[in-house]
Amino acid sequence: MLILFTLFVVLPIAEIILLINVSGSIGGLNTFLIVIVTAAFGAYFVRQQGFSLLQQIQTKxxxxxxxxxxxxxxxxxxxxxxxxxxxxxxxxxxGFLFTLPFSRAPIAEFLMRKIPIMQAGGAHFSQSGFNTRPTGRPFNEGKTDDGDIIDGEFTDKTQSDDKNRLN
Known part of the structure; x- marks a missing residue:
C-alpha cells in the first residue's frame, strides 16, 4: 500500500516540484526540450537494449x-x-538505471531474491519443450536424488483399444 501511495501521489508531486524548479533556473522551453530529448533517447536506448536482451534469451x-x-x-x-x-x-x-546493463543486472538479481515468483525453481528448456524436475536438472540427465537411474518408454494402450472397438 505504501508503494502504491508513493508511486501515485508522492512521485508525481516531487516531479512537478522538480520541473518547476528546473524551469525557473534554465527556462521553461529548455526544460521542455530536455524532457522531450530524454524521452526520445530513452525510447531508442530501451529498444536497443531490448534486442540485445532478446538475443541473450534466445541463446540461453x-x-x-x-x-x-x-x-x-x-x-x-x-x-x-x-x-x-x-x-x-x-x-x-x-528509467536510465533500469536501462543501463551495468545497473540493470544487479537490480534484477536483487528483485529475483526478494520476489519469490521470479525464482525459476528447476527448469530446462529445449526445442522439444519445457522439462523440469525438483532437482532443477533436465530429465535426460539420468540420475535422481537417491542415485537410482530411471529410464523408460511407454505406449498408451487405451487409445488403440478404443480404435479397435470402433472398427
Whole structure:
C-alpha cells in the first residue's frame, strides 16, 4: 500500500516540484526540450537494449538453460520504457538505471531474491519443450536424488483399444 501511495501521489508531486524548479533556473522551453530529448533517447536506448536482451534469451534457450535473470531484466526494461516516456527527471533517472546493463543486472538479481515468483525453481528448456524436475536438472540427465537411474518408454494402450472397438 505504501508503494502504491508513493508511486501515485508522492512521485508525481516531487516531479512537478522538480520541473518547476528546473524551469525557473534554465527556462521553461529548455526544460521542455530536455524532457522531450530524454524521452526520445530513452525510447531508442530501451529498444536497443531490448534486442540485445532478446538475443541473450534466445541463446540461453538454445543451450537448454532457463533465462530467469534475463527475463527479470526484460521486465525492468519494460518498466524503464514507461518511466522514460513519462515526463520528469526522477522517472528519467530511474528509467536510465533500469536501462543501463551495468545497473540493470544487479537490480534484477536483487528483485529475483526478494520476489519469490521470479525464482525459476528447476527448469530446462529445449526445442522439444519445457522439462523440469525438483532437482532443477533436465530429465535426460539420468540420475535422481537417491542415485537410482530411471529410464523408460511407454505406449498408451487405451487409445488403440478404443480404435479397435470402433472398427
Amino acid at each position: 534457450l538454445r543451450a537448454g538453460e532457463a533465462p530467469s535473470t534475463e527475463m527479470a531484466e526484460a521486465a525492468l526494461l519494460l518498466v524503464a520504457g514507461v518511466l522514460l516516456i513519462t515526463p520528469g527527471f526522477i522517472t528519467d533517472i530511474l
